[in-house]
Amino acid sequence: MKATARAHTNIALIKYWGKRDRSLILPMNNSLSLTLDGFYTETTVEFHDYLTADVFYLNNDCITGKAYQRVTSFLDRVREKAGRTDVYAEVHSVNHVPTAAGLASSASGFSALAAAASKAIGMQLNNQELSVLTRQGSGSACRSVYGGFVEWEKGLKEDGSDSHAIPIVPANHWDIRVAAAVMSSDAKKILSREGMERTVNTSSFYPSWVESIPADLITIKKGIMHKDFEKVGSIAEANCLRMHATTLAAHPPFTYWQSTTFLIMEAVRDLRSSGVPAYFTIDAGPNVKVLYLPEDEETVQHKLRSIAGVRDVIVSKPGQGISYV
Ligand code: PMV
Incomplete structure (x- = not known):
């Protein structure tokens, strides 16, 4: 057994x-x-x-x-x-x-x-x-x-x-990359469980979050099928921002973001204005994950590592499901 x-x-x-x-x-x-x-x-x-x-x-x-x-x-x-x-x-x-x-x-x-x-x-x-x-x-x-x-x-x-x-x-x-920008932070956490419950129960933005999902899903799935990186990245980024907006409208309001979170978001927008397709997403914490294509590895790594407050950058590729050893 x-x-x-x-x-x-x-x-x-x-x-x-x-x-x-x-x-x-x-x-x-x-x-x-x-x-x-x-x-x-x-x-x-x-x-x-x-x-x-x-x-x-x-x-x-x-x-x-x-x-x-x-x-x-x-x-x-x-x-x-x-x-x-x-x-x-x-x-x-x-x-x-x-x-x-x-x-x-x-x-x-x-x-x-x-x-x-x-x-x-x-x-x-x-x-x-x-x-x-x-x-x-x-x-x-x-x-x-x-x-x-x-x-x-x-x-x-x-x-x-x-x-x-x-x-x-x-x-x-599809060979894409996800970089996790590791920041120096030991801020007290609001667990995802608590955060979800508070927004569901009190956030005036919560109903529009739920309503927005079906359209996002249709678009992102098309983008994935056609390997349309800009479509997938921009939907993911907008979806993340909408999720985090629900926390700002909760009672009492809260946010998972810290100053370094903003610096990374700005750096990703800078990359885009200089012609490098890169997009961010953020879970129930201050850390930022950046989506990009393999050919932009060096530029993205360099940009992320130059941000004050970023200690390390850990890169991942798409991975496999459950396996038995
Ligand atoms: O499954 P949990 O309780 O760790 O919640 C995950 C919530 C988010 O990471 C913010 C979003 C997600 O879909 O993973």
């Missing part, structure tokens, strides 16, 4: 922002992401008859507290689904996602955990079923089941059985 899985993290180009069901993690809107090859989590799960509770090691440290609770509650769902509420697991996870890059390790983490745990306990889930299960650990993680460009369909059912990712095109369809 042992399995090891590897999952990569993903970056949303059309953001998931807001839940309609907290416990099942059902989103208000569809979202669309690119799985990234540079950042992944590898997780081994082994169920033992003799254990009386789960144990969780992350990068060889034994984890307790909230992070442990999230893992063990997720394993409860796996046990229930498998009809094996009598067994507990030893979980070993190794994260290859530099936390400083501001990429969600929860996406690769829960995706690898769901794959390894479901296999170890003897379930043979297809990717769609695995995505439904993964979603219940962390929403954005359900997209990491697949490689390349991926859409998460919000679904319509109350039980969440139709809320899962679907692959659009595989990683080898």
Whole structure:
């Protein structure tokens, strides 16, 4: 009863922002992401008859507290689904996602955990079923089941059985780059969970965010199919700005941006005015990810590294979905 899985993290180009069901993690809107090859989590799960509770090691440290609770509650769902509420697991996870890059390790983490745990306990889930299960650990993680460009369909059912990712095109369809600009910052975080809830409940801009999604999705998917970089980049950037606008209209208002965030956004606009197609996107934090084409590698790296407050630039290509090791 042992399995090891590897999952990569993903970056949303059309953001998931807001839940309609907290416990099942059902989103208000569809979202669309690119799985990234540079950042992944590898997780081994082994169920033992003799254990009386789960144990969780992350990068060889034994984890307790909230992070442990999230893992063990997720394993409860796996046990229930498998009809094996009598067994507990030893979980070993190794994260290859530099936390400083501001990429969600929860996406690769829960995706690898769901794959390894479901296999170890003897379930043979297809990717769609695995995505439904993964979603219940962390929403954005359900997209990491697949490689390349991926859409998460919000679904319509109350039980969440139709809320899962679907692959659009595989990683080898299009060679683009995503650079994560790493900044020196230890500002207090508003977790995505809290941020979403506050905007859904109080932001006067929230309804127009939800209304804007279908049109963005149609345009960006056309752009992806035709490898129209300007179309994909400009939709992703505008979608990100609209998501962040909802936080400014929340009560109390808040923003994830810091001064360096603005400097990077300006640098990306500068690149564009000098003829280099580059676009930014930002998740629930101050870090900025920049989309560009391989031929502009040097120019983009140089520009980003020259910004005061940027400590490092980590580049990724499109990556693969779940694999078993
Ligand atoms: O799945 P969570 O709770 O980490 O939320 C992710 C939210 C965003 O990163 C802001 C957007 C997204 O679609 O990944």
